Amino acid sequence: xxxxxxxxFTTLSPEGTLTLEVAETEFxxxxxxxxxxxxxxxxxxxxxxxxxxxxxxxxxxEYSDGKVVARMPEPFxxxxxxxxxxxxxxxxxxxxxxxxxxxxxxxxxxxxxxxACVPGSAYAQYAIADAAMCLPLGDHSAExxxxxxxxxxxxxxxxxxxxxxxxxxxxHTVGASNLGLMLQRICNEDGVPLVNIVRKDEQxxxxxxxxxxxxxxxxxxxxxxxxxxxxxxxxxxxxxxPIGGGTMVDSCFRAMEQVAAGKMKEFSRYGxxxxxxxxxxxxxxxxxxxxxxxxxxxxxxxxxxxxxxLQMAGPEVAGRMRQRVLDGLTTTFASNYKAKxxxxxxxxxxxxxxxxxxxxxxxxxxxxxG
Amino acid sequence: xxxxxxxxFTTLSPEGTLTLEVAETEFxxxxxxxxxxxxxxxxxxxxxxxxxxxxxxxxxxEYSDGKVVARMPEPFxxxxxxxxxxxxxxxxxxxxxxxxxxxxxxxxxxxxxxxACVPGSAYAQYAIADAAMCLPLGDHSAExxxxxxxxxxxxxxxxxxxxxxxxxxxxHTVGASNLGLMLQRICNEDGVPLVNIVRKDEQxxxxxxxxxxxxxxxxxxxxxxxxxxxxxxxxxxxxxxPIGGGTMVDSCFRAMEQVAAGKMKEFSRYGxxxxxxxxxxxxxxxxxxxxxxxxxxxxxxxxxxxxxxLQMAGPEVAGRMRQRVLDGLTTTFASNYKAKxxxxxxxxxxxxxxxxxxxxxxxxxxxxxG
Numbered sequence: 001x002x003x004x005x006x007x008x009f010t011t012l013s014p015e016g017t018l019t020l021e022v023a024e025t026e027f028x029x030x031x032x033x034x035x036x037x038x039x040x041x042x043x044x045x046x047x048x049x050x051x052x053x054x055x056x057x058x059x060x061x062e063y064s065d066g067k068v069v070a071r072m073p074e075p076f077x078x079x080x081x082x083x084x085x086x087x088x089x090x091x092x093x094x095x096x097x098x099x100x101x102x103x104x105x106x107x108x109x110x111x112x113x114x115x116a117c118v119p120g121s122a123y124a125q126y127a128i129a130d131a132a133m134c135l136p137l138g139d140h141s142a143e144x145x146x147x148x149x150x151x152x153x154x155x156x157x158x159x160x161x162x163x164x165x166x167x168x169x170x171x172h173t174v175g176a177s178n179l180g181l182m183l184q185r186i187c188n189e190d191g192v193p194l195v196n197i198v199r200k201d202e203q204x205x206x207x208x209x210x211x212x213x214x215x216x217x218x219x220x221x222x223x224x225x226x227x228x229x230x231x232x233x234x235x236x237x238x239x240x241x242p243i244g245g246g247t248m249v250d251s252c253f254r255a256m257e258q259v260a261a262g263k264m265k266e267f268s269r270y271g272x273x274x275x276x277x278x279x280x281x282x283x284x285x286x287x288x289x290x291x292x293x294x295x296x297x298x299x300x301x302x303x304x305x306x307x308x309x310l311q312m313a314g315p316e317v318a319g320r321m322r323q324r325v326l327d328g329l330t331t332t333f334a335s336n337y338k339a340k341x342x343x344x345x346x347x348x349x350x351x352x353x354x355x356x357x358x359x360x361x362x363x364x365x366x367x368x369x370g
Numbered sequence: 371x372x373x374x375x376x377x378x379f380t381t382l383s384p385e386g387t388l389t390l391e392v393a394e395t396e397f398x399x400x401x402x403x404x405x406x407x408x409x410x411x412x413x414x415x416x417x418x419x420x421x422x423x424x425x426x427x428x429x430x431x432e433y434s435d436g437k438v439v440a441r442m443p444e445p446f447x448x449x450x451x452x453x454x455x456x457x458x459x460x461x462x463x464x465x466x467x468x469x470x471x472x473x474x475x476x477x478x479x480x481x482x483x484x485x486a487c488v489p490g491s492a493y494a495q496y497a498i499a500d501a502a503m504c505l506p507l508g509d510h511s512a513e514x515x516x517x518x519x520x521x522x523x524x525x526x527x528x529x530x531x532x533x534x535x536x537x538x539x540x541x542h543t544v545g546a547s548n549l550g551l552m553l554q555r556i557c558n559e560d561g562v563p564l565v566n567i568v569r570k571d572e573q574x575x576x577x578x579x580x581x582x583x584x585x586x587x588x589x590x591x592x593x594x595x596x597x598x599x600x601x602x603x604x605x606x607x608x609x610x611x612p613i614g615g616g617t618m619v620d621s622c623f624r625a626m627e628q629v630a631a632g633k634m635k636e637f638s639r640y641g642x643x644x645x646x647x648x649x650x651x652x653x654x655x656x657x658x659x660x661x662x663x664x665x666x667x668x669x670x671x672x673x674x675x676x677x678x679x680l681q682m683a684g685p686e687v688a689g690r691m692r693q694r695v696l697d698g699l700t701t702t703f704a705s706n707y708k709a710k711x712x713x714x715x716x717x718x719x720x721x722x723x724x725x726x727x728x729x730x731x732x733x734x735x736x737x738x739x740g
Contacts, residue, residue, distance in 0.1 A: 288661060293614055294449045
């Protein structure tokens with residue numbers, strides 16, 4: 001009794017051709033702790049785009065119904081060698097109704113329930129998901145629960161990680177993103193000072209409407225001076241950046257060091273003793289990260305991903321975080337969508353060129369059944 | 371009863387003029403746990419050059435007896451704002467004889483002894499040093515003991531830090547440096563696999579003469595393949611780099627990730643779960659560090675300095691390290707010098723242009739009394 005339905009696949013050839021297509025697929029029966037979810041809604045997050053579109057050229061791609069073929073330029077094609085020839089599903093998270101389960105009690109308890117889930121194959125009409133990662137949504141709609149994992153848990157993860165590391169304040173380089181607004185609300189609730197960087201005055205207004213006190217516009221001529229003032233006021237020597245490429249991380253480290261050096265009584269050739277920590281958790285800019293030697297040796301830059309963080313933090317912290325998300329699903333952790341598309345609609349030129357831009361407040365929601 | 375003698379000073383003006391000069395100075399009496407050391411020998415380490423020469427233009431400087439005036443270009447002059455107008459001593463470490471002490475028992479016990487010390491003002495005929503950081507040299511010469519802190523403790527620090535972090539193998543990007551050769555000898559003694567990167571075949575030979583098993587030449591066409599092979603053989607996902615600028619750190623992360631990804635059973639858009647760790651402990655290249663997005667998010671890059679490491683490791687570990695250095699002063703931790711110069715000799719055009727190049731095996735020793 002196989003279940004069939006549509007699913008989106010992404011395939012990169014060794015020659016550098018990226019093919020996205022919707023295909024009729026047979027979904028196997030869930031076993032053990034798995035559940036089969038009839039997917040009702042799934043967001044397109046920046047973290048989905050890495051595998052979905054990457055750096056491929058969708059301006060000049062070949063579009064047909066439910067299919068698009070684009071060129072992946074170098075060095076990105078070679079850098080993705082590990083996926084060459086693999087037909088991969090996409091879509092980290094979503095929400096839907098459990099229609100079949102494996103044998104475990106945890107899986108069986110979810111039968112018939114609407115859940116948020118993290119299948120990694122959410123751009124499909126059905127998906128196999130791990131029951132342990134499912135969040136029963138009660139009376140919430142699939143749309144309300146579709147984005148309840150990646151952004152909420154990441155934003156909460158930043159604050160939890162800061163607490164574990166003993167950081168007093170937090171800096172976020174894309175303050176007005178969906179995730180950034182959540183982070184501001186979490187920091188308000190927890191009394192953690194947050195420095196937000198934005199690129200436009202409208203974004204600053206969005207944040208201030210959420211109660212943000214420290215918003216710095218990187219387009220302003222006195223950006224660095226304002227950033228130093230904000231860091232000084234918050235002790236935000238601990239920051240998160242989803243841009244990755246370019247000099248934003250460098251600017252943050254430099255401003256942090258200038259604040260710390262300004263408080264030193266003696267000059268040190270090695271810079272201040274203030275530990276400075278930045279995390280790159282996304283790659284909105286796929287260009288190189290550039291670090292100038294302008295902040296001594298007391299700095300650490302890491303990649304940051306949710307799954308390793310949750311493993312490090314342990315099940316108790318993760319469970320507490322999930323409960324907090326459920327409690328605040330329509331308030332603290334609410335997401336907004338610019339447009340809804342079905343699976344074929346995801347693969348039109350207009351849609352791809354639009355969601356690939358990852359503009360603030362312009363998130364897409366995929367509804368696989370139309 | 372003031373002690374007078376020559377001392378080297380380095381002064382950077384706000385306008386970008388770097389002045390190095392030897393001046394007659396009055397040395398104050400040591401107090402408390404301080405000792406006054408009549409300096410006999412002090413090495414010029416790369417870590418001394420940051421404050422001594424920095425990025426200043428010594429090709430076109432004005433040289434006179436015991437004095438040189440050079441231009442400091444931008445952005446380096448602005449980046450050094452914190453030292454503008456300050457007349458700073460230089461020379462991290464050296465060796466000499468204790469000629470006066472403060473009141474503490476520890477200080478008094480050193481009276482008349484030859485010691486290695488870390489005054490931060492070693493390019494002088496006398497220097498005030500902290501007795502707790504002095505290492506009595508017994509019958510060893512000042513020359514033998516002059517470099518007993520910075521390089522030996524740093525190389526030992528790498529191995530201790532790797533042990534604390536549970537790293538199996540270590541990678542070093544400038545394998546044939548004075549410090550690199552020490553690191554190889556330490557790793558041999560401790561049975562820690564070490565991957566060395568060199569730029570020339572002669573450097574590979576130097577290392578092999580020390581018993582190195584994994585030496586990779588970055589000038590070879592198959593450098594990356596060789597680097598992957600060496601990392602795979604040693605589990606060296608943990609590396610130290612004194613270059614800083616350029617793409618060496620990036621190449622190491624990339625090779626580490628390629629080794630780890632090659633062992634994965636499933637493709638992950640986020641890269642492997644293998645934590646990859648690199649430390650920048652110097653700035654032989656003062657250009658920007660460039661990191662390409664080619665190794666997922668499981669990486670961490672930090673600055674590394676000896677003093678914060680010793681504070682983190684604690685006095686017991688630091689004490690054990692110092693004893694090991696003393697035990698191996700003429701073997702494991704022996705340094706070699708290309709040339710000896712006095713204080714005025716340090717400031718000649720030929721000398722500066724030579725030691726500023728920081729070529730492998732071409733270290734200078736300063737003998738302040740000629």
